[in-house]
Every structure is written in structure tokens, then in C-alpha cells.
Amino acid sequence: MKWYWRPSMNKITSETKSIKQFLLINGEKVEGPAYAPLYSPYSGEEIAQIAMADKELTKQAITAAYNARGAISKMPAYQRAEILERVVALLKERADEAAEIISRESAKPIVFAKAEVARTIETYKFSAEEAKRIHGETIPFDAAAGGVGRIGYTVREPIGVIGAITPFNFPLNLVAHKVGPAIAAGNTVVLKPASQTPLSALFIAELFVEAGLPAGVLNVVTGPGGTVGDAIVEDDRVSMVTFTGSPSVGIGIRSKAGLKKTTLELGSNSALIIDKDIQIEDIIDRCIIGAFSNQGQVCISLQRVYAHEQVYDEFIKKFTEAAKKLKVGDPLDPDTYISALIAKGEAERVLGWIEETKESNAQIATGGKLQNGILEPTIVTGADSELKVSCQEAFAPVVVVNKISSIEEAVELVNDSRYGLQAGIYTNNIKNALYAAQELHVGGVMINDVPTYRVDQMPYGGVKESGTGREGIKYAVEEMTEMKLVVWNQS
Template sequence: MIDVDLMHVTSLIEGNPVKQIEEKVMNVISPFNGEVVGKVSLASKEVAENAIESAYQTFHQTMKKMPAYQRADILRKTADLLEEKTEEFAQILVLEAGKPIRDGRGEVGRAVQVLRFAADEAKKIEGELVPMDAAVGGENRIGMVRRLPIGVISAITPFNFPLNLALHKLAPAFAAGNTVVLKPAGKTPLSAYMLVKLFEEAGLPKGALNLVIGNGSEIGDVLVTDSRISKITFTGSPAVGINLRQKAGLKKVTLELGSNSPNIVFEDGDVKAAAAGLVRGAFAFSGQVCISAQRIYVQRGVYQEFLDQYISAVKALTLGDPADESTDIGPMISEKEAIRAHSWIQEAVKAGARLATGGNREGALLEPTILVNVKPDMKVVCEETFAPIVSVIPFETEEEVIEMANDSVFGLQAGVFTNDINRAMRVAEGLETGGVWINETSTYRQDNYPYGGVKLSGVGKEGVKYAIEDMTEIKFVGIKLS
């Protein structure tokens, strides 16, 4: 276990720790045992403004002029360094986020992959020639479209995947030639600090990535409204995202705001595979995953078969210390969140739902919970639980289940289990979500496909190639030949 008892991190501007006359210090708390695992100095509004100015100057003086091969080399070297330090970063994720150590290593592995995807994509940013003579009067003219970096990007990241989701914002930004001011979640600043230092070690120019750690109430507006910022990319709650977008004005905005993902199991699907996949799909990282399987719709003919297999598999999960190699499910991010989620379970039960398994809480540890006999208006169904809670709901027909799945303010990603390719495509077409997986759970995500939702799940796309497209501007250049 890495010793971070005395790890005191600060905001970083051009690689230098920020010193403030009046310093506010916040403890970083282990979600599992409540122990202090680090300390962080909180940034003021002035620090945020200085970080933006530094990133703005670095963009115009350095990053926008840096050739693609150099940007790719920096990203590739960062990936190599991160891979070498897999265990160190995984241990930090255990401490600050309560992530089971095996999942922590998995997150680091994905983060390495994101960096390598970005290194590849940095060399593929292309424009096009426009056939000017397609228009009357276009003879003897050449038209070209170039794709150029947009400038300073404000990246605001969540606690649940503090490393990988940060890199889904940082890596495409640098691949395109932009600079970034990064604000990590207050509960998980240690991994962000380590990541910024890693980029510095890999040769990223000073000022291209500045870290601002602070309260949203203190520095949030600056990171959204400052005229030197060209784009905001945010992952978090719908309420905050909507407020952010209203304040952003004409800036580009990418918002990933969560979901209550539906997963549909048809009678002709592989029930055993569905049940096995949806154990992790619903309960990985205590359900604190934006695309976590929250609503499972099972066709009536296989409902009981699925439920029996599913309950048995969920009961076999090990709940406990995230540092233990055998732990499947660790704590939620805080006891406060566990209490909130537990109250939703109790509220559902009082309204007629039945506990198939789980439902108990100890501190920040909430048992993996399966509910049946739920109603559409219960919070555990219609809102985002962001907790180890899943509802299993029977259905009769294809048309009925599509309507049930779409009866939501969210629409991020869905899973469908069927061996009928025609049905699979019909349902995929009918579901109001940004993505659909066939014979895979909604919780599966690769880092190279377009990822983002509709409705209250947000706007814009992540996925390295697709994020780069929104982190660049198209410029037309025309030439009239003599």
C-alpha cells in the first residue's frame, strides 16, 4: 500500500504548486474507513483566473504551433509512464475513491489505452478539398477545409472514474493541440495531481495543463464564463450540467450527465449470459457508473429463470475492504450517499416493492440490492440511483418493453439480449439512447467509439476521435488562381 498519509496536494500552474496567503485546507477521506488519506489546498477565484491565463498564453505561444508528431510522442510517453505506475495509481484509487483494487487496475489499463488512442488520432486530424467548380463561377478556384485547435478547454471531472474520465477530456484536447484547465472532483484530487505530474514528466509544455482544485461554489463560474475559455467538458449531475450550459454562452459544451440505463432480456436471448453479465453491469464500483444497469426488463417466459440465476450470482459477491484482492464491491463514495441510496430502497419497499436480496447498509457499504414488484414512478426506477441497486421488471411484448425503456428523462446507453438479429435492430432503432449494445450490458464501454446521451443524459460525444472533432474548429481557406 502506498503511504500518502502526508500527501498534501495543491493546485498546479505551469507545474508549480500554488501558494496562497490565506490557505483553506480540506481533508481527503477514505470512503471505506473514514481515515484521512491526504490533504488538499483549495484554490481561490484568483488562482482559477491565473490558471486560465497561463493556459491561454501557452496555447497561443506553444501548443497551437506544435506539430502532430510531437503531440503524439508526448501522449505515447505519458501512456508508457502510466503503465509503469499502474499499481501506484490503482492504490490511490482505492484510497480516495474506495474502488476495489482489481477495478482500480482495470481503470488504469483503460486510461493507458485512451492515451494511446489519442496518440494515434493526433496524426489523423485531416481537412478536405472542396470542389469549387461545382458552383457557377467556381472555375480556377481551390477551396480547402482545415481543422484547427480551439484554445483553452475547461475540464470538470467526477469522482467515479477520476483517472479514465479525466483522460477522456485531456488526451483528445492535447491530441488536437489545445490547452486545459482541469478541475477534479473534490473527493478525488490525489489521482488528478499525480496525472498532471505524469504529463509534465512526459514533456507536455508548462501551462498546457493546469490543475485547479477547489469548491465549485468558489471557482465554478470562472471556469465556465471566462472569455478566454473556448470549450467546457463536464461529467456530473444534470442539475449542475444544465446550469453550466446556461452560463456558457456561445462556448462549445460537452455534457455527460448520467442515466438509469435499461437492459432488456428477451425469451430467445442467452439468459445465463445475461444474468452473469448484469451482475457486474449493475454492481461494478457499487453502481456508481453513469451507464450502470439500473432497470432490467425480462420477458415473462424467462423472468423467473433469469431472476433465480441473477439472485444466486449477486449473493455470491464479496462486499468489503477495497484494498482486499477478493473484494468485488467496496463502499460508496461517502456514508452520506449510502444513506441516501438506502432511503430510496426503504421508500420503494414501503410503496410495495419487494427485496429479492440485499438492502442492508453499514457505514458507506451498501449491499448489492435487487428489487422486484417496482412501479415506474419509484425513485429507484425513474431517477438515477448511482448506487448498487437494480430493479428487475417483467414484460410481455417487444412494443411494450420499448415503451417502458423509453419512459425516462435519461437516454445514455442500453443493453439488449436476443438471438434474433431483426428484433435486435428494431429495438436498437426504437430505444431513445445515445448507444445500444446487443448481447452485452449497457455498462460496457470502449474508449474508441462515440459515447454520449440524449435527453437529460447530456449533449456531445466523448470517445477519442469524436471528442477531437468537437475540440477543433473548421476553417475554410480559398484560393483564386490567376
């Protein structure tokens, strides 16, 4: 028995074989020249046949988006907001279905898939609200001698066609972070979802069609990145590319994009500092969530912990005990906390990194092996900063815990990274909190929380190889609009 999602039926159904999933171009389902099977990362079963677009079909989608610019850019803000509100209502009605789609295509445990759907609803709600708040400002021209007799103001205008390339780890909400503000700002979109998780994108696109979004405003093109992604990035009609994924791909996009605006949300090996004055039992649950939710496949997953020597042993003991209690298994089981990584090759890669630690002074406190094909939650202690589990992005349920003697030492170790997305510190010392906030070279500092904290309206982005630009609806709208100055000469 195999499971799949049929867009035309708008529900999960059980059949003896999967069916084809089409492209969405100019409001219509379009056949692909070829199809590729989509397999469950957990069971290995085929769940769909996905259309593989070629360069010609990708350009057809870009043409549709380019021709639809006027339909959305000239639409009054309240009407754009109403469409987004209708999507919110439809998604609320079908939240359980959406969560099941996420869980089946990505092996995300259903408890986290439901949380993602709830966040996605909020993201589109914020987008609807921001559609009504896009405005400029007046400029005091008479502040300059040459400005007397003139008045001026700025307006924000849609940038045009946006190419959106999204990852597998939050296949519904990270689509929302690109599509929601794009439509709120009056732009059109060509969306390329991750190859492993296209069903969530096709699902939400169906909801936008049902909500009354004009044809061509949102186009979904599935297929290989080297074909679809490159065609989007290199086409002169695309005004902006917004990408979430690996640094290597992001750097490649930046080099090909020319003068296009780019927002790049890339990798991290996020760190947490634990000060000596913290009650350890009070933070264990948050550290577990930070390190192991969604199998650690989160850009801001807690990967490095620097615990003060006075609390280090207690933290290791309680953190390890909690990790051992996490249930490993079927993502559709509501009690499952850890399931399969997105691909078998990912588990093999991380196992290789763990094996590397055995050649050093590092110790494996728990985990480090597969359980029915699923990588157990793994805690490594005493790992050198040069080991891959520490200095590269694991994107797996692996966390390194090291001992430090001062906050200054910890900050230096956190900053000793090619990444700089978010970091956290637990402390009751105001001086130490302020020091960390000032000295940590990251895009966001979480005081008394794990670096994995994110709500969808906050500015989100990093420095160094963690990317450029900011997401979070208000901030994404700024990225997705151009400022125009208007000056009136009254004389």
C-alpha cells in the first residue's frame, strides 16, 4: 500500500500506485517532459511521480510571471491582503492534511509537522497584514539651502519577478517566507521547491488558486537545480532571487545573478553558551528541542554548546539522560521525536563525521549509530574545533558539548566559525549578557534561550557564510521592493 497526495482531489488517499504531479504555470497544470519518482525518506516507498521541468518550461513559467506583473502590482493592497487571508482560512481548514503531506515527503515527525503548519498560517497572516503597511516617508527638503520650495517623498514599488528557491527542511513555511511577502508587495513568483519536498509547494499553490490569486502570479516549477534553478537565476526578466540552502549553492547563485538582488539564507553551526549561574534542569528541555527537533535539520539547530566548567558535568549528565529518552521511529507516530534524515546518504555522511571523532580525544556520550536506519540523537564531548562535527554544518541530530572557563573564552570559540546565523547564551549576569550581545558576530543573539529560537515576524538572517539579506515578513517586503523618490518643485 502506498500513499500520495493528489492535488485534484485535495486529500491524502491510499492506492496501489502513485500518480503524476504536474507543474503549475500561468494557473494551469502542465505536463513535464519527464517524471522522477519521489520516495519516502522513512519507508522508501514511492509516494509520487514528480514532473521534471526543462529549461524551456522554466522560461515559460518566467514568461507567465513576467506577463502577470500588472495583475498583482496594480491590485489594491487590501485585495492582496484578502487573497492572503483566504489562504490562511483554507490552510486552517486543511491543517492536518498539510502536516501529513510534510511528514510523508520529508520524514518530519508529525508533531513538528503540525507545528510547521501552525507557523505557516501565522506567516501568511503576517503577510496579509504587511500588505497594508507598505509605505515611504516625506523628506524635509528645506533642510538644505537648495531644497527650499520643494517637497519630496518616497514610495516603495514591487521589484517584479522573484525567483524563489526553497529547501526541504521546512517545505511549507520557508515557501511561505518567500511567497507571502512577495505577493504582499505586489510581485510575481517562480518557485522551485526542493526536489525531495515538492508536494507541500504544490499543495499551497492549489490553495492560492482557490483563493483567487490571478493566473501567472505564482508558478511552481519542479525539477533539477542545475536546470530549473540556473534558468531562474540567469534570466534577465527575474529581478530578484531569494534562496535558502547550502553556502556552496548560495555562493554559486550570487556569482550567476549579476545585478539581481539576492537574499541568501545559508548554513550555520549555531552555538549556545551556558554560564556558571544557570539552573541546568531549567534549560534541558529547550536544549533538546534546539538540538534534535526535525532531526537537527534546521539552519539554526543547536550544534555547539560551550558550558562553564562549574556546570559542565551536570549539563552533560542531564542532557544525555534526556536525549536517550527520545523516541526514534515512524514520523507519523505522534510519539516519535526522531525519524529518518532526508536521504540515506546524509546519514552515511554524518556517521563518517562521528567516526572521525573516534580518532581524537572526543567522546560520544550517547548515540552515534543507526537504529533501524535512523541516526540516534548524538552528543559528542571534548571535540576539537577542527573536527567536522564542530566546524561544519551537521544538519543532523548531532551536538558537540565543550567546557569553558569564562564567557570571553566562549564568545571567542563561538566566533571561530565560518558561519554567523544565530547564537544563544544562558546567563543571569547582565554584564555577561550585554558582552555576548555586543561581541558575538552573528545575525541574531538569543539571551536566555537556544539559538534555534525563531518566530516568523522577526528579522532573520546572518553574516559571513550564513548569507545576506533578511527574512521575516516586514524585512522581506523591504528586500522585495524598490524605493522611488518623488520631488515636487513648487516654485
